[in-house]
Amino acid sequence: MTPTRKKRLLLILMVALGVSIAVAIFLTAFKENIMFFKSPTEVSAGQYPENRNFRLGGMVKENSMQRIPDTLKVEFIVTDFAQDVTVQFEGILPDLFREGQGVVTIGQMVNKDLFVAEEVLAKHDENYMPPEVADALEKAKTQNAKYEQGGIE
Amino acid sequence: MNRIIKFYHEMGSPPSFYRITSHWLTPLLVLALGLTLYGLIDGLFFAPEDYQQGDSYRIIFVHVPAAWMSMFIYAIVGVAGIMTFVWRMKVAEAVMMASAPIGALFTAVTLLTGMLWGKPMWGTYWDWDARMTSELILLFLYIGVMGIYAAYDEDPRKAARLAALVAIIGLVNLPIIRYSVYWWTSIHQGSSVSLMGGSNGIQDWDMLRPLLVMALATKFYFLYSMLSRAQSYLLKTEQHKQWVSKAIDGQARHKPGVSS
Numbered sequence: 001m002t003p004t005r006k007k008r009l010l011l012i013l014m015v016a017l018g019v020s021i022a023v024a025i026f027l028t029a030f031k032e033n034i035m036f037f038k039s040p041t042e043v044s045a046g047q048y049p050e051n052r053n054f055r056l057g058g059m060v061k062e063n064s065m066q067r068i069p070d071t072l073k074v075e076f077i078v079t080d081f082a083q084d085v086t087v088q089f090e091g092i093l094p095d096l097f098r099e100g101q102g103v104v105t106i107g108q109m110v111n112k113d114l115f116v117a118e119e120v121l122a123k124h125d126e127n128y129m130p131p132e133v134a135d136a137l138e139k140a141k142t143q144n145a146k147y148e149q150g151g152i153e
Numbered sequence: 154m155n156r157i158i159k160f161y162h163e164m165g166s167p168p169s170f171y172r173i174t175s176h177w178l179t180p181l182l183v184l185a186l187g188l189t190l191y192g193l194i195d196g197l198f199f200a201p202e203d204y205q206q207g208d209s210y211r212i213i214f215v216h217v218p219a220a221w222m223s224m225f226i227y228a229i230v231g232v233a234g235i236m237t238f239v240w241r242m243k244v245a246e247a248v249m250m251a252s253a254p255i256g257a258l259f260t261a262v263t264l265l266t267g268m269l270w271g272k273p274m275w276g277t278y279w280d281w282d283a284r285m286t287s288e289l290i291l292l293f294l295y296i297g298v299m300g301i302y303a304a305y306d307e308d309p310r311k312a313a314r315l316a317a318l319v320a321i322i323g324l325v326n327l328p329i330i331r332y333s334v335y336w337w338t339s340i341h342q343g344s345s346v347s348l349m350g351g352s353n354g355i356q357d358w359d360m361l362r363p364l365l366v367m368a369l370a371t372k373f374y375f376l377y378s379m380l381s382r383a384q385s386y387l388l389k390t391e392q393h394k395q396w397v398s399k400a401i402d403g404q405a406r407h408k409p410g411v412s413s
Contacts, residue, residue, distance in 0.1 A: 094276030
């Protein structure tokens with residue numbers, strides 16, 4: 001390699017290194033802002049902005065969803081399997097909203113235990129499969145559960 | 154080994170690059186069109202529906218290959234940018250500037266198909282999560298590379314070096330896009346297909362097959378489109394050179410019909 005080419009290569013490497021470091025510092029500094037949502041653990045620990053909307057994300061807890069009669073209101077629990085937060089929402093839920101599925105809700109804490117959402121987004125996971133496979137998996141799961149229960153008895 | 158080195162040197166010289174790649178265009182286009190047709194029919198009609206999303210998931214056969222290409226092409230733009238900047242290779246300039254608009258197109262397709270899927274599935278067309286934002290920045294990077302080249306019209310070779318600098322700096326965005334869904338919480342899901350396999354994602358072969366076929370089809374389309382654009386780029390920037398008039402004469406003599 002000729003000296004000029006070496007110099008250019010060095011220059012470009014230095015630029016790339018400098019930019020990478022700058023971007024890494026920027027991303028670390030704004031980590032909290034880049035996070036799309038807060039987890040129930042953070043919210044339970046009081047780490048949320050008061051009187052201001054933020055996003056709360058997690059799984060809809062199994063068997064936690066209930067409709068409040070004669071209204072469009074629903075109540076469900078968002079969990080990260082460590083902490084739970086109760087969420088109230090009035091409106092139409094997205095198609096993929098299901099118990100045991102990921103969800104991102106936008107709203108605020110009205111008191112220490114209740115999150116009122118203005119918007120609910122469903123979060124899909126990366127798993128795609130045909131219905132028959134899903135059925136088979138579900139069957140295997142319940143059978144396994146039965147077997148394990150039988151084992152305990 | 155010697156043949157590889159010889160090939161590399163030949164590809165680095167505009168006349169032989171032009172001559173060699175001319176023979177590749179038709180087969181590449183045939184492969185691209187054939188595989189796209191097969192992949193789309195297989196994906197839209199024969200792949201089973203998804204257990205949760207029903208038929209809506211079928212947009213994956215366009216969205217995911219386009220997203221892969223948006224990043225793959227940017228990597229090529231960046232590497233060609235380094236070769237342009239350090240070695241001042243004309244063919245690298247041609248490859249860089251020929252690839253950028255194709256990459257921008259794939260990025261736009263990724264964003265649009267993602268929005269169309271996002272509305273019914275998530276409940277929103279757009280939100281500023283890390284994956285979507287970094288993919289949008291990728292589109293701006295492509296536009297930046299093309300814009301700088303177009304803005305500096307006094308000397309195309311100097312313009313290409315300036316564009317290369319933007320392209321190289323933008324490379325830092327690629328790992329951010331790739332890992333955005335793991336580094337930060339996001340609404341976008343993680344990868345459904347990984348080289349290592351794993352037990353998550355898409356396991357069903359009838360679902361996976363059209364996806365992989367489309368990934369291959371988009372690669373061939375890119376190669377076809379990039380090489381023919383790079384050829385035009387070289388013809389234009391080298392128009393006063395002798396090989397250009399020879400190449401054009403040769404094509405004119407062979408017409409009508411197949412070129413050589």
